[in-house]
Amino acid sequence: MAGGRITYKIAVIPGDGTGPEVIAEGLKVLKAVSHLYNFTYAIEEFPFGGEHYLKAGKTLTDEDIEKLKSFSAIYLGAIGHPGVKPGILETGILLKIRFSLDQYVNLRPVKLYNPQFCPLKNKMAEDIDFVVIRENSEGLYKGMGEFRNKGTPDEIAIQISYNTRKGVERCIRYAFEYTKKRNKKKKLTLCGKTNVLTYAWDLWERTFYEVAKEYPDITTDYAHVDATTMWFVKNPEWFDVIVTDNMFGDIITDLGAIIQGGMGIAAGGNINPTGVSMFEPIGGSAPKYTGKGVINPLAAICALSMMLEHLGEKEAAASVENAVISVVTKKLKSLAAGKMGYTTAEVGDLVVASLT
Numbered sequence: 001m002a003g004g005r006i007t008y009k010i011a012v013i014p015g016d017g018t019g020p021e022v023i024a025e026g027l028k029v030l031k032a033v034s035h036l037y038n039f040t041y042a043i044e045e046f047p048f049g050g051e052h053y054l055k056a057g058k059t060l061t062d063e064d065i066e067k068l069k070s071f072s073a074i075y076l077g078a079i080g081h082p083g084v085k086p087g088i089l090e091t092g093i094l095l096k097i098r099f100s101l102d103q104y105v106n107l108r109p110v111k112l113y114n115p116q117f118c119p120l121k122n123k124m125a126e127d128i129d130f131v132v133i134r135e136n137s138e139g140l141y142k143g144m145g146e147f148r149n150k151g152t153p154d155e156i157a158i159q160i161s162y163n164t165r166k167g168v169e170r171c172i173r174y175a176f177e178y179t180k181k182r183n184k185k186k187k188l189t190l191c192g193k194t195n196v197l198t199y200a201w202d203l204w205e206r207t208f209y210e211v212a213k214e215y216p217d218i219t220t221d222y223a224h225v226d227a228t229t230m231w232f233v234k235n236p237e238w239f240d241v242i243v244t245d246n247m248f249g250d251i252i253t254d255l256g257a258i259i260q261g262g263m264g265i266a267a268g269g270n271i272n273p274t275g276v277s278m279f280e281p282i283g284g285s286a287p288k289y290t291g292k293g294v295i296n297p298l299a300a301i302c303a304l305s306m307m308l309e310h311l312g313e314k315e316a317a318a319s320v321e322n323a324v325i326s327v328v329t330k331k332l333k334s335l336a337a338g339k340m341g342y343t344t345a346e347v348g349d350l351v352v353a354s355l356t
Ligand code: IPM
Pocket: 090, 091, 094, 095, 250, 282
């Protein structure tokens, strides 16, 4: 590539458990691909995670958020520690970054690279190739609600799904634009629950069909969330792009991850189209595998590919993805931790060797 040299500032949060091991492999691939495609970058590592919380008593401060705002992108390993009560790190770190940096889209591609690793019978690679666009800033994740009569037999716990017209519309617009640019089946499916959740999904449905008028060449479809899970298993080939709310998106993308081969390969991006976005493998910190060199780093490497694409390094992004495809189709025995036939670092090396 000709032209000047650009420096990307990447904030790296290796996080907990196996996070640091997979991020190390991602950074190995980043270094190699930066030489091949002639771009430069600077990394700053941040200690956020369970260990840091136990030592410093802090998850992530407002000053930390301000600092993160100065980066080109954030590369995250995993957050989750067996010694910390569930909820503290998730809300204090992961959700705090998503919300404070207004990363309002969670982009989760579901792509099968090797049919051998698909738990579904008779599905080819081309049958499983869709993208879930999960709203990432509102819904049930907003944390709104209350207890009434807490601790009494008459206790009531209320958890509110909070949906704003602006919040819903920006996500839906992103989804239409994405479907158009993706240029495959040009089909966008709204995944909701209009038959029961008649406030939230009325707003989503109205907004969806209003925005759809601006995209006459995109086929629109609607599926209830329960039916969507059935079709992921029965007819995944029906889908191209799916747009849904935060909670449904969380649930259906775990199913999506399994049909594409598991947490060893599933990656996602938390996108603020005009701000700082964050890329992560979508599996957790897998504490039982920590330090054993058996975890699959490909999900983190796929997250790296997404980050490069987002930064505008399209050729480098494609090179990383193609190297992953080559390793997944020609080398690995399995995508599961401990069963790959290679160590974590060896898989990273295989990807580097397959870069073109
Ligand atoms: C995910 C995770 C998070 C979520 C948790 C860890 C808070 O499951 O990224 O899907 O629910 O969004």
